[in-house]
Amino acid sequence: MKKPTLIYLLCMILSSCALLEDNNSQVTTEVRNSSELTEILTSATGTRIITFIEDGRDKTSQFSGYIFSFSADGSVTATLNGTTINGTYRVFRDDGRLELEMDFPLNSPLYELDDDWYFESRTSNTLSFEDSGDRLVFQF
Helix, strand or coil, rough: HHHHHHHHHHHHHHHHHHCCCCCCCCCCCCCCCHHHHHHHHHCCCEEEEEEEEEECEECCHHCCCCCCEEECCCCCEEECEEEEEEEEEEEEEEEEEEHHHHHHCCCCHHHHEEEEEEEEEECCEEEEEEEEEEEEEECC
């Protein structure tokens, strides 16, 4: 009777360790100021939108193919199938919260991203933002 109990306990311990390891890979990291958030954006490569919820509707598929590149000079480019759309961005603190503001041309498919996005969280490979129930998550 002791062997099955021991094996059962060993399996439980190993599975618990695996769960802890998975959770640690997505640990939220604090971002303290606008220059730190700008550094994260400008150093990221292959940045994609993995979540875009607007007015309760999931519009991720409209933006998921774009690759975003943020430059230190405040410009942002989004490329899809060899076509590039140029825009601007800025990171600032307002009402005690970090914000990402993006501006793309009015006639571009990225115009829906124009907003002041409040920074919510960062993991090892994502940045999450929200605004009045809308949600934007970049993966890099």
